[in-house]
Amino acid sequence: MTNFKVGIIGAGPSGLAMLRAFEAELKKGNAIPEIKCYEKQDNWGGMWNYTWRTGVGKYGEPIHGSMYKYLWSNGPKECLEFADYTFMDHFKKPISSYPPREVLFDYIQGRIKKSKARDYIQFNTVARWVDYLEDKKQFRVIFDDLKKNETFEEYFDYLVVGTGHFSTPNMPYFKGIDNFPGAVMHAHDFRGADQFIDKDILIIGSSYSAEDIAVQCYKHGSNSITISYRSNPIGAKWPKGIEERPLVTHFEDSTAYFKDGSSQKFDAVVVCTGYQHKFPFLPDNLRLKTKNCLYPDNLYKGVVFQENTQLLFLGMQDQYYTFNMFDAQAWFARDYMLGRIEIPEAEERAADIAHWMKMEAETETGDDHVDFQTAYIKDLMTYTDYPPFDLDKVAEMFKLWLESKEENILNYRDKVYRSVMTDTLAEEHHTSWMEELDDSLERFLDEEEADEKELSKVNYY
Ligand code: FAD
Ligand code: NA7
Numbered sequence: 001m002t003n004f005k006v007g008i009i010g011a012g013p014s015g016l017a018m019l020r021a022f023e024a025e026l027k028k029g030n031a032i033p034e035i036k037c038y039e040k041q042d043n044w045g046g047m048w049n050y051t052w053r054t055g056v057g058k059y060g061e062p063i064h065g066s067m068y069k070y071l072w073s074n075g076p077k078e079c080l081e082f083a084d085y086t087f088m089d090h091f092k093k094p095i096s097s098y099p100p101r102e103v104l105f106d107y108i109q110g111r112i113k114k115s116k117a118r119d120y121i122q123f124n125t126v127a128r129w130v131d132y133l134e135d136k137k138q139f140r141v142i143f144d145d146l147k148k149n150e151t152f153e154e155y156f157d158y159l160v161v162g163t164g165h166f167s168t169p170n171m172p173y174f175k176g177i178d179n180f181p182g183a184v185m186h187a188h189d190f191r192g193a194d195q196f197i198d199k200d201i202l203i204i205g206s207s208y209s210a211e212d213i214a215v216q217c218y219k220h221g222s223n224s225i226t227i228s229y230r231s232n233p234i235g236a237k238w239p240k241g242i243e244e245r246p247l248v249t250h251f252e253d254s255t256a257y258f259k260d261g262s263s264q265k266f267d268a269v270v271v272c273t274g275y276q277h278k279f280p281f282l283p284d285n286l287r288l289k290t291k292n293c294l295y296p297d298n299l300y301k302g303v304v305f306q307e308n309t310q311l312l313f314l315g316m317q318d319q320y321y322t323f324n325m326f327d328a329q330a331w332f333a334r335d336y337m338l339g340r341i342e343i344p345e346a347e348e349r350a351a352d353i354a355h356w357m358k359m360e361a362e363t364e365t366g367d368d369h370v371d372f373q374t375a376y377i378k379d380l381m382t383y384t385d386y387p388p389f390d391l392d393k394v395a396e397m398f399k400l401w402l403e404s405k406e407e408n409i410l411n412y413r414d415k416v417y418r419s420v421m422t423d424t425l426a427e428e429h430h431t432s433w434m435e436e437l438d439d440s441l442e443r444f445l446d447e448e449e450a451d452e453k454e455l456s457k458v459n460y461y
Contacts, residue, residue, distance in 0.1 A: 008120075022334055072098050081324060083386060181254050185271065205228075206231070245259075304349075
């Protein structure tokens with residue numbers, strides 16, 4: 001049955017995966033439902049659509065973007081590669097394993113530009129509120145067209161939420177921070193390390209943002225970087241100039257005091273304490289309530305909302321896998337909406353969710369997390385015709401990536417990996433990551449520089 005209507009909120013990689021899944025169906029000559037996607041920014045790409053802005057945008061909406069200048073992929077591109085549009089399809093030549101943001105944005109767009117996906121998207125449009133109408137068995141969604149400053153409503157049989165979850169800061173309070181004289185910002189508002197050259201920086205948190213922002217500040221010339229952890233240190237072999245300390249207890253003017261009794265003066269504080277899953281457009285009974293984890297509660301197969309199975313969420317997990325996981329979810333969502341996948345009754349769904357959550361609770365190491373997410377994607381892919389690929393090999397790459405960061409946090413991005421989609425070995429980038437201060441697409445693809453690279457330095461897995 002295809003005479004129904006699907007609403008998609010967000011045109012980031014998850015929302016775009018949903019459009020792509022339906023487009024793939026069209027290409028096979030099959031009918032698809034009426035689909036419409038709404039994106040609050042003026043372009044697609046979600047996080048990858050960089051903005052220099054912080055705070056609110058030109059229409060007064062909270063800025064979605066958390067990415068910054070000089071951001072390079074923090075995992076090998078071979079681990080996120082689309083199975084139906086490879087890096088070779090896009091760039092026509094091998095490129096290195098850790099591209100900068102603009103290059104990955106170009107890759108995401110390459111796939112979607114080949115389709116009519118843009119026709120389905122209404123930009124500058126924010127979802128404000130959702131009601132489920134029991135009598136109609138439909139969602140009523142209220143949107144604001146930001147450009148026209150007009151409110152309107154639409155009705156959908158299925159609603160797909162792909163609004164991301166790395167946008168609304170989790171911002172704890174530390175006693176005395178109110179009087180800290182320098183800059184205090186959450187990672188969400190960090191737009192590049194330039195302003196911290198020669199400065200002493202305090203970073204709070206010990207996960208991906210803390211690690212990358214610390215290394216960015218080091219690379220771009222901060223005087224010193226101190227990372228303050230709550231539970232566990234990152235534990236990399238830090239170079240002189242970066243150190244880890246237990247959690248800040250309080251501040252007195254520009255001095256931070258730590259749990260181990262030490263203290264130091266700082267010029268700026270970057271709070272890297274993660275993000276909240278925030279859905280201001282969803283009422284309580286439709287809202288996904290979770291912390292950042294690999295298997296959020298109340299999502300059957302990580303996608304279908306337990307309390308209302310016409311409501312689907314994409315990309316709500318913590319992410320080792322990204323683009324190809326969103327695809328696996330979108331293909332599942334599509335086939336479910338098309339009636340090809342029958343889902344069990346509530347009790348059985350709850351048991352399935354509980355099973356996965358228990359498995360996640362039993363994970364301990366980074367390698368365990370990788371294995372868990374690999375198993376999750378494998379399970380999803382058994383339901384659909386998303387092109388199969390060797391997930392065990394991708395898991396191996398993730399583990400080598402974790403190991404390489406432990407070995408050398410400054411040069412892990414110089415390593416190259418082999419695509420499981422095309423068997424192509426990545427090219428070594430013409431300049432080592434620590435020396436490379438230009439993250440533009442032009443510079444990245446610069447053939448002359450590439451030809452001059454010293455082959456003897458190739459360092460691959
Ligand atoms: P998003 O990319 O966040 O997109 C969500 C979209 O929904 C946005 O366009 C937003 O404007 C829109 N939206 C939100 N609310 C509304 C609303 N109410 N109405 C309409 N539209 C709305 N992943 C990697 O694979 N490699 C990396 O190196 C990497 N680095 C990262 C670095 C940072 C700093 C961050 C924050 C994330 C990083 N990620 C990385 C993860 C990244 O989030 C995913 O790659 C991907 O962007 C998630 O896609 P998404 O579509 O689920 O969410
Ligand atoms: P994460 O991965 O969710 O990590 C959040 C970090 O913040 C983690 O180290 C937490 O420590 C720490 N945290 C959370 N609350 C506090 C408080 N109150 N005090 C001190 N420390 C705290 O978020 P990231 O921003 O690093 O990464 C998210 C995405 O952005 C990721 O996909 C990247 O690719 C980019 P804990 O271990 O819980 O004690």
